[in-house]
């Protein structure tokens with residue numbers, strides 16, 4: 407179980423490495439959320455599709471080699487093709503299929519910084535891996551800065567951007583009528599978060615994002631995390647609490663003059679590590695994000 411989950415989390419960073427991975431055995435599974443919404447899983451970030459009288463809208467598209475399988479699953483569930491595609495952020499395990507879906511006629515929507523970062527590419531993200539500039543057909547053609555609404559299939563979708571969380575281009579998609587929210591990679595269910603400091607991610611920004619979503623949802627909201635199974639408000643709360651607790655501890659120790667290594671050695675996260683740190687983001691990496699994120703944020707404040 408842990409091994410499977412750690413592989414799922416690993417692909418969040420697998421960007422260009424994806425070309426070398428074998429996707430032939432990956433199956434796309436569908437989990438029904440309600441009559442109109444499904445969560446699709448394969449390899450990469452969680453996908454949501456909305457099907458109905460207006461057609462098909464999809465959120466995120468995993469890796470390019472999976473596009474045909476995803477298209478087949480969409481056809482099976484809806485009888486149609488994706489007309490609108492929303493990206494929750496720019497990472498390759500959420501936008502890898504953009505080129506294929508763009509060529510197939512989908513209109514791509516995302517935060518402005520998703521387009522900017524995809525256009526530019528990146529030679530070194532936190533993992534040291536590369537993501538080359540995307541071709542224009544793969545780029546979002548409709549972008550937003552703070553928020554926007556999409557009226558589709560009888561629902562009003564609110565797209566929110568809270569600054570600098572997992573990246574600087576995170577979009578939270580809330581199906582207001584159906585009370586379902588896709589949080590992208592601002593939420594890894596029951597795992598330490600990945601904070602992509604090289605893509606404008608920030609510890610405080612992530613916590614602000616999570617708290618804003620927490621106050622927006624209720625006990626009945628179905629929460630779709632970027633990775634992991636469907637979640638609820640209580641599970642989001644637990645995630646916020648763990649990050650808040652460890653972030654405060656790291657800040658305190660940093661202010662006392664402790665080095666990153668000393669904080670890692672202090673074992674402040676030990677009670678969570680077995681479950682929360684068993685994925686790609688192990689305790690050392692997570693404490694590194696907190697330590698370096700806090701340093702960077704202090705510098706930005708000056």
Ligand SMILES: [Zn+2]
Pocket residue numbers: 418495497572591
């Ligand atoms: Zn991501």
